[in-house]
Amino acid sequence: MNAPQFDALLSAAEDGIEFEGLLVEQHGDEYAVHILDEEYTELAESELHEVATDHSPYVTDWYYWTHVVDTTKADRLAFLQWLEDADGLSPPERYTKLDDGVTCHWGELAITTTVDEDGIRQYDVRHVNDIDHDAADLDTYDDPLSARDLTTYDDDGRYRPLKTAPTLQSGWTFPALDAPDLLQTIEYIYPATVPNWQREREGELDISHWRDTAERQTGIYEIIEEIDREAVEWIAEACCVDSQCTKRREWQYAEDDHLAADGGDGEYPCREPCSLVVAAARKWTTLENESEKTFQVDLTLSELRQIEEIIDTVAEGRVDEIREADVYEGANRYRARYLRAKRFDEDGELAAHEVEE
Amino acid sequence: MQALVIVAHGSHLNPDSSTPTYDHADRIRETGAFDEVKEAFWKEEPSFREVLRTVESDEVYVVPLFISEGYFTEQVIPRELRLDGWDIEEWDSEDGVSATQATLGAGDVEKTIHYCGPVGTHEAMSDVIVQRAESVTADHDADIDDGFGLAVVGHGTERNENSAKAIYYHADQIRDRGRFDEVQSVFMDEEPEVDDVTDFFESRDIVVVPLFIADGFHTQEDIPEDMGLTDDYRTGYPVPGEVDGHRLWYSGAVGTEALMADVVLERAADAGADVGTAIEQVREATSDEPVAGD
Numbered sequence: 087m088n089a090p091q092f093d094a095l096l097s098a099a100e101d102g103i104e105f106e107g108l109l110v111e112q113h114g115d116e117y118a119v120h121i122l123d124e125e126y127t128e129l130a131e132s133e134l135h136e137v138a139t140d141h142s143p144y145v146t147d148w149y150y151w152t153h154v155v156d157t158t159k160a161d162r163l164a165f166l167q168w169l170e171d172a173d174g175l176s177p178p179e180r181y182t183k184l185d186d187g188v189t190c191h192w193g194e195l196a197i198t199t200t201v202d203e204d205g206i207r208q209y210d211v212r213h214v215n216d217i218d219h220d221a222a223d224l225d226t227y228d229d230p231l232s233a234r235d236l237t238t239y240d241d242d243g244r245y246r247p248l249k250t251a252p253t254l255q256s257g258w259t260f261p262a263l264d265a266p267d268l269l270q271t272i273e274y275i276y277p278a279t280v281p282n283w284q285r286e287r288e289g290e291l292d293i294s295h296w297r298d299t300a301e302r303q304t305g306i307y308e309i310i311e312e313i314d315r316e317a318v319e320w321i322a323e324a325c326c327v328d329s330q331c332t333k334r335r336e337w338q339y340a341e342d343d344h345l346a347a348d349g350g351d352g353e354y355p356c357r358e359p360c361s362l363v364v365a366a367a368r369k370w371t372t373l374e375n376e377s378e379k380t381f382q383v384d385l386t387l388s389e390l391r392q393i394e395e396i397i398d399t400v401a402e403g404r405v406d407e408i409r410e411a412d413v414y415e416g417a418n419r420y421r422a423r424y425l426r427a428k429r430f431d432e433d434g435e436l437a438a439h440e441v442e443e
Numbered sequence: 444m445q446a447l448v449i450v451a452h453g454s455h456l457n458p459d460s461s462t463p464t465y466d467h468a469d470r471i472r473e474t475g476a477f478d479e480v481k482e483a484f485w486k487e488e489p490s491f492r493e494v495l496r497t498v499e500s501d502e503v504y505v506v507p508l509f510i511s512e513g514y515f516t517e518q519v520i521p522r523e524l525r526l527d528g529w530d531i532e533e534w535d536s537e538d539g540v541s542a543t544q545a546t547l548g549a550g551d552v553e554k555t556i557h558y559c560g561p562v563g564t565h566e567a568m569s570d571v572i573v574q575r576a577e578s579v580t581a582d583h584d585a586d587i588d589d590g591f592g593l594a595v596v597g598h599g600t601e602r603n604e605n606s607a608k609a610i611y612y613h614a615d616q617i618r619d620r621g622r623f624d625e626v627q628s629v630f631m632d633e634e635p636e637v638d639d640v641t642d643f644f645e646s647r648d649i650v651v652v653p654l655f656i657a658d659g660f661h662t663q664e665d666i667p668e669d670m671g672l673t674d675d676y677r678t679g680y681p682v683p684g685e686v687d688g689h690r691l692w693y694s695g696a697v698g699t700e701a702l703m704a705d706v707v708l709e710r711a712a713d714a715g716a717d718v719g720t721a722i723e724q725v726r727e728a729t730s731d732e733p734v735a736g737d
Contacts, residue, residue, distance in 0.1 A: 158499065159499045245458040247455040247456070249487075249488045250488075273497060277488040277489035277490075277497065278490075278493035278494070278497050280497075281493070281496040281497055282493070282496075304519070305518075305519075357493075361485065361487075365486075
């Protein structure tokens with residue numbers, strides 16, 4: 087506990103302090119202090135200082151949450167407390183853990199909280215894959231605004247239109263953020279996840295289910311209202327699973343009509359179909375308007391299996407993993423080129439004949 | 444506490460679409476006029492739907508980084524922000540270029556929202572167009588003097604007549620100032636067309652400024668090709684470029700001009716935000732900085 091912290095304690099005692107097991111009252115020139123079940127009364131200012139020094143973690147913890155974390159926003163406070171696993175532990179117990187650093191995962195982020203002797207927290211943010219790396223081996227940042235650049239492209243340099251996609255690039259760290267800068271950094275990497283997470287914890291998450299969202303659309307997206315429920319299942323399975331998004335899908339087809347697709351295990355909820363899903367659904371709505379036909383295509387059984395492998399490989403985003411000469415993989419480039427050379431006609435189309443019913 | 448929320452279109456495909464929004468937000472942040480400055484997007488995150496819950500301030504000034512009054516400013520943004528009781532009458536803009544602000548509540552937060560008209564129709568936008576024109580010529584050590592014309596390019600669309608009104612409004616304002624010998628409005632999707640831009644000028648030099656928020660397909664591909672500045676946008680275009688005996692000085696999207704931050708501030712100030720000396724700060728800081736994002 088430092089001098090400004092004790093001064094703050096003195097000044098706040100006039101109105102009384104009641105915070106996490108610490109109770110301080112002023113009666114005239116004397117003070118009373120309760121710390122858990124310990125009680126000190128009729129203290130002069132010097133005696134108060136002595137008691138406060140002996141119980142420094144309680145004072146510095148009070149000071150941190152009331153004077154350093156300067157916010158009225160409940161979600162921000164709740165998130166910071168969650169980060170240090172504050173539930174049910176007294177300040178000294180928490181400080182013991184924070185001395186070694188407490189690490190929590192948020193999407194693909196690892197956030198490590200530590201505390202100094204005055205109770206001031208410091209936060210290290212990095213990609214979970216970099217958790218064992220020395221900060222010196224990573225690109226280091228201190229301005230939350232830099233986080234915007236880190237979220238724009240993936241490790242392969244491709245644009246990330248969805249901030250919560252599990253494609254966050256690695257190799258960087260914000261090693262020493264304070265609380266406001268931490269919150270701003272998280273806001274840029276995973277926008278609105280903290281308020282939505284808190285609303286869910288409070289039982290107040292405002293979910294907009296598929297039907298609500300589709301019916302709200304206007305302009306070019308108005309048509310998505312027409313898509314079948316079955317197709318919405320496929321959309322959720324295609325777009326909203328853990329391999330595609332770190333949010334946990336909480337929206338359903340309708341409030342009383344749940345989708346079978348897995349919503350995932352993400353820490354923070356997804357409260358409505360996002361703009362990417364809505365834009366893709368528009369394309370699927372027009373595609374689903376086509377009627378099915380029966381085609382005859384000549385293929386060997388292995389060629390049929392190869393087409394399945396190609397679809398799987400693209401769908402899983404594994405195209406780049408297939409080695410140049412690995413012709414045992416159906417989605418190998420030479421294998422695909424061979425199939426194209428053999429089965430495509432002069433118009434570049436798979437030679438197929440529609441079978442009349 | 445007061446917050447500024449800049450709402451813009453954004454893109455699923457083009458990472459540069461949001462760049463001007465961030466640049467202008469950063470410039471306003473530097474002035475310290477607002478306790479918080481947030482960006483929100485139709486196609487990126489935070490979405491219009493969720494941005495207000497990320498704000499701490501009780502007073503929130505929402506400024507649309509859009510060119511005209513129309514579908515986005517009148518329907519999409521108010522709906523997605525869940526502005527209580529929004530009605531287009533709130534803006535009292537009969538001519539399609541006079542929206543100032545409306546003060547409303549919002550469905551999912553207990554805050555006061557000052558929903559401002561789009562930047563594109565603010566009178567200060569004329570200054571940005573002129574500054575943009577000066578930037579593109581100054582970049583090549585040329586001065587706008589006698590013999591320069593200005594073409595303001597709009598998207599134009601039959602679906603929204605206000606789209607063209609914003610273009611005509613600024614062309615008229617700039618013409619009245621006498622800075623250019625000639626000022627003409629041209630459009631991509633309606634008459635008079637940008638394809639024929641040289642037909643409308645006697646001046647040898649024509650500065651061409653597209654009234655778009657961000658550079659993208661329209662400003663970097665369609666317009667340079669339509670004007671005959673290049674056969675293939677991938678090879679770029681010359682500045683100035685020679686077309687039909689005229690020299691065309693094509694500036695790219697006006698929305699990338701640093702002075703745009705001033706228009707955002709003007710919108711918020713008109714709606715009652717206390718911006719202190721921020722407008723003066725931005726005007727001074729951007730007077731010699733040609734292009735945001737460079």
